[in-house]
Amino acid sequence: MNMLKLSWKYLVAKPMNTGLNILLLALGLAIITVLILIQDQFENKMTKDSKGIDLVVGAKGSPLQLILSSVYHIDFPTGNIDLDEAVGLTRNRLVKNIIPLGLGDNYQGYRIVGTNYDYLDLYEAQVQEGEKWVKPFDVVLGYEVATKLELKVGDNFIGSHGIGSSSHEHDEHPYTVTGILEPKNNVLDKLVLTSVESVWYTHDEEHDHEIFENAVATTGFPDPGDEDRELTSLLIQYRNPMAAVQLPRMINSRTALQAASPSFEISRLFELLGIGVKLIQGLALVIIVIAGLSIFIALYNSLKERKYDLAVMRTLGASSGQLFFHIILEGVILTFIGALVGIAMGHLFLGIIVMQNEQGAISSLSAAVFLVEELYILGYAVGVGVLASLIPAWNAYQTDIAKQLTNS
Amino acid sequence: MLEAKNLEFYYQKNQPFKIPDIHLKQGEQLLIIGKSGSGKTTILNMLGGLLKPIKGEIIIDGTSLYSLSGAKLDKFRGKNIGIIFQKPHILAPLTVEENLKLANFFSGKSNSKITGLLAELGISEKRTSKVNTLSEGEAQRVSIARALANSPKVILADEPTASLDDANAANVVKLLKEQAEKFKAALVIVTHDQRVKDHIANQITMGGLS
Numbered sequence: 088m089n090m091l092k093l094s095w096k097y098l099v100a101k102p103m104n105t106g107l108n109i110l111l112l113a114l115g116l117a118i119i120t121v122l123i124l125i126q127d128q129f130e131n132k133m134t135k136d137s138k139g140i141d142l143v144v145g146a147k148g149s150p151l152q153l154i155l156s157s158v159y160h161i162d163f164p165t166g167n168i169d170l171d172e173a174v175g176l177t178r179n180r181l182v183k184n185i186i187p188l189g190l191g192d193n194y195q196g197y198r199i200v201g202t203n204y205d206y207l208d209l210y211e212a213q214v215q216e217g218e219k220w221v222k223p224f225d226v227v228l229g230y231e232v233a234t235k236l237e238l239k240v241g242d243n244f245i246g247s248h249g250i251g252s253s254s255h256e257h258d259e260h261p262y263t264v265t266g267i268l269e270p271k272n273n274v275l276d277k278l279v280l281t282s283v284e285s286v287w288y289t290h291d292e293e294h295d296h297e298i299f300e301n302a303v304a305t306t307g308f309p310d311p312g313d314e315d316r317e318l319t320s321l322l323i324q325y326r327n328p329m330a331a332v333q334l335p336r337m338i339n340s341r342t343a344l345q346a347a348s349p350s351f352e353i354s355r356l357f358e359l360l361g362i363g364v365k366l367i368q369g370l371a372l373v374i375i376v377i378a379g380l381s382i383f384i385a386l387y388n389s390l391k392e393r394k395y396d397l398a399v400m401r402t403l404g405a406s407s408g409q410l411f412f413h414i415i416l417e418g419v420i421l422t423f424i425g426a427l428v429g430i431a432m433g434h435l436f437l438g439i440i441v442m443q444n445e446q447g448a449i450s451s452l453s454a455a456v457f458l459v460e461e462l463y464i465l466g467y468a469v470g471v472g473v474l475a476s477l478i479p480a481w482n483a484y485q486t487d488i489a490k491q492l493t494n495s
Numbered sequence: 496m497l498e499a500k501n502l503e504f505y506y507q508k509n510q511p512f513k514i515p516d517i518h519l520k521q522g523e524q525l526l527i528i529g530k531s532g533s534g535k536t537t538i539l540n541m542l543g544g545l546l547k548p549i550k551g552e553i554i555i556d557g558t559s560l561y562s563l564s565g566a567k568l569d570k571f572r573g574k575n576i577g578i579i580f581q582k583p584h585i586l587a588p589l590t591v592e593e594n595l596k597l598a599n600f601f602s603g604k605s606n607s608k609i610t611g612l613l614a615e616l617g618i619s620e621k622r623t624s625k626v627n628t629l630s631e632g633e634a635q636r637v638s639i640a641r642a643l644a645n646s647p648k649v650i651l652a653d654e655p656t657a658s659l660d661d662a663n664a665a666n667v668v669k670l671l672k673e674q675a676e677k678f679k680a681a682l683v684i685v686t687h688d689q690r691v692k693d694h695i696a697n698q699i700t701m702g703g704l705s
Contacts, residue, residue, distance in 0.1 A: 100587065400597070404570055404603075407569070489546040
């Protein structure tokens with residue numbers, strides 16, 4: 088027998104009460120856990136995915152949409168831009184490098200991105216198996232695409248038009264898997280990467296099968312031949328900090344293109360989401376406060392019935408300090424278990440949400456990530472337990488044994 | 496072993512209790528008889544270190560009880576004084592055995608006596624039972640076992656037979672006497688129960704009348 092066991096026995100003796108209190112607290116903490124997990128992973132992913140991209144240039148429209156579609160591959164592209172106009176930007180001295188992107192197709196919901204090797208270098212991605220694309224219709228798969236769709240090097244598949252699954256198929260030109268990327272834990276994992284040429288040729292009405300054998304451009308812009316070619320967007324790296332001031336303004340005012348900064352748009356997005364997050368956080372806090380009150384009331388009420396028990400413990404040699412500790416311990420055990428259950432529930436909730444969203448922004452989250460903040464949750468919860476049990480414990484401390492024993 | 500000298504106590508100043516001096520050696524027994532309101536429970540509380548007398552001294556095994564303070568008094572009580580109440584007051588969330596272990600825990604003694612004690616009081620098979628499955632007599636025996644769990648030097652019993660039928664009452668007194676003799680402890684029983692009278696010769700009557 089020890090203090091911990093004693094407090095535990097008293098909690099177990101009232102399973103309904105104890106269970107309800109644990110559940111109430113756990114619910115509040117689960118919400119907080121989910122919020123923390125999502126926020127942390129989103130911010131992490133968002134910054135990771137946009138690392139090295141100073142500016143995104145695409146067709147006019149919503150700047151946020153442009154960023155979401157071109158950097159994170161979650162929204163629809165704003166439209167197409169002229170290759171000539173894009174090439175014109177390379178002459179600007181503020182631009183260090185431009186990575187062209189051709190979007191618009193998918194394979195079973197995974198987006199096919201036409202680009203060049205610079206895009207791989209941007210994320211420092213290595214091919215784990217096979218090699219990079221060399222000819223049109225060669226593709227390199229992100230790690231998740233390869234594992235989820237069980238594709239291997241040498242396999243063929245046919246892409247579909249549009250960026251969601253089940254639109255019409257480009258049945259004439261099967262893609263060939265030449266390589267599979269190492270797992271990067273970023274947006275690349277969910278992409279099918281190929282050359283811009285592949286994207287162009289897929290959409291051509293007439294086909295000149297000779298050019299299918301030519302090597303594709305590995306950096307810079309591909310050769311359009313004599314056709315009018317289009318791109319979806321451009322990822323731009325600045326040459327110097329000056330560019331951040333001048334380049335977006337220049338592009339937005341003097342060309343038909345639109346420039347958007349990922350960091351700016353994302354902070355704007357978080358600002359918008361922040362209101363919702365704050366609201367949910369507030370709700371969670373209210374639940375936690377109610378849980379604390381409920382624990383307080385439960386302990387306070389049980390103390391009335393237990394005054395005699397406490398007096399008996401004193402006659403057995405317990406000091407008033409030990410009784411104080413006994414009650415505090417009950418509050419702490421309750422909230423500690425509540426916190427553990429809450430954190431587990433939070434991860435479970437997130438796991439369920441992620442499972443239900445196989446693709447898209449949420450699917451990139453993981454429920455198996457544990458953060459230091461969760462230890463803080465544990466700490467806060469135990470704090471709530473101490474706070475809630477302080478007054479009942481003080482009452483226990485002051486129990487007048489003789490009076491208790493004679494009165495009842 | 497147990498000595499009470501010049502005790503004085505009152506709840507209202509104009510109604511002080513008349514408290515006799517008590518002097519018990521190892522293994523001696525004393526019956527304090529009195530009506531309710533005569534102060535017999537008060538004196539038991541004082542002897543048990545639960546209620547500080549206004550004047551006077553109580554010495555148990557050479558230690559002046561109220562010279563100890565706070566937690567020290569609590570520990571001394573746990574180790575040296577076993578108290579049995581009118582109602583058994585077994586802690587309901589714990590099993591019979593755990594109730595005894597708790598007594599050992601609070602006083603810091605080992606659990607080695609428990610099995611023998613339960614066997615001797617005939618409640619071995621109720622070891623893992625909760626209090627609500629025990630009969631009145633069994634519960635009282637558990638409370639005696641708990642009071643004895645720390646091998647106390649003084650055993651105090653407050654109306655231990657009040658809620659028991661004749662057979663159980665006689666049994667409980669017999670048990671108390673036996674155990675006190677076995678542990679060589681001083682035994683003080685406070686009661687207004689006439690059935691106890693015949694069992695213990697050494698008697699004090701409080702409140703004058705009885």
